[in-house]
Amino acid sequence: MKTKIIQITSGRGPSECCWVVAQVLKHFLEAIKQNGIDYKILQREKGIENMTLQSVTVQLKAKTLNQFLSQWIGTIQWVGVSKFRPQHKRKNWFVALNEIEQKQHFEINENDISYQATRSSGPGGQHVNKVSSAIRAIHEPTKTQVLVMDSRSQHQNKKIAKTRLQEKVTEIQLQRLKSSIKNQWENHLNIERGNPIQVFKGFDFKKNTIVKTYKKQGNTLKNELREQLNN
Structure with missing residues (x-):
């Protein structure tokens, strides 16, 4: 099972x-569901509006993710007012969808777990306390x-313990990852314009055909980039 962390950012x-x-x-979530990919939203950073x-x-979790993500990773363009x-003159807006490198290991190794038998306590009467x-x-x-x-x-408690330990360690790692992502601005500063992987149009956000050549749009895109940085 492959695990990848994806960030959609406005820069x-x-x-x-x-x-x-x-x-x-x-x-993106609709496409994920259609492809039977497991997902979990780790972090949302709200905008002003x-x-x-x-x-x-x-x-994302799935057996294979590269083919699916090849249709999404990169710059995404929206054309609209x-x-x-x-009254703003600009009609082209860009965001990025990037993969974040994972430093955490979400699956724990059996060799890294130590087990200790101990006497049970609490409800259950004397019988439960006779055995560790x-x-x-x-x-x-x-x-x-x-x-x-x-x-x-x-034996049964050992199986349950391993499952719960995996869940607890994963949650701790996710919290660390969230903090790391929140402070990560590299992706925000590197949105490439002029070669979008996906193009959407209008307020109904319909998918648009991607133009294959951008030679005539070079100056326009440069102006839009300066405009976005100024805004």
Whole structure:
């Protein structure tokens, strides 16, 4: 099972780009579901305007992801009139969809877990306390631990402990990843314009045919880039 972390970002673009991020997220999630990919939203950074997002980070899980992401990774363009500034002359807005390098390992190694048998306590009468059936599982690299006494079977408690420890370690790693992502501005500053992987048009956000050559649009895109940085 492959795991990838994807970020959709407006860069430091204006509210129009933040609106585009929110719309792209809807289409991206629809495509994820259609392809049977498991996902989890890790972080949302709200924009200034209502119903807008500066960035959103999504974790994807599937056997294969490269082919699906080849249709999404890159610059995404929306062609339309600003809903926040209708008189604005600009008609092309850009956001980026990037893969974030993962430094965390979300799957724990069995060799990194130590198990300790201990006597159960609490409800269950004297019988439950006669045998050391409870299991304490410790993930040595992170020192995360869980105590399981659900069953009178030590073997069963060990299986449950491993599952719960995996969940706990994963949650800790996700929280660290969220903090890392929140402070990561590299993707925000590197939105390439002029060669979008996807193009959408209008307020209904319909997919548009991508123009194959951008020679005539060079000066226009440069002006738009300066304009976005100024805004």
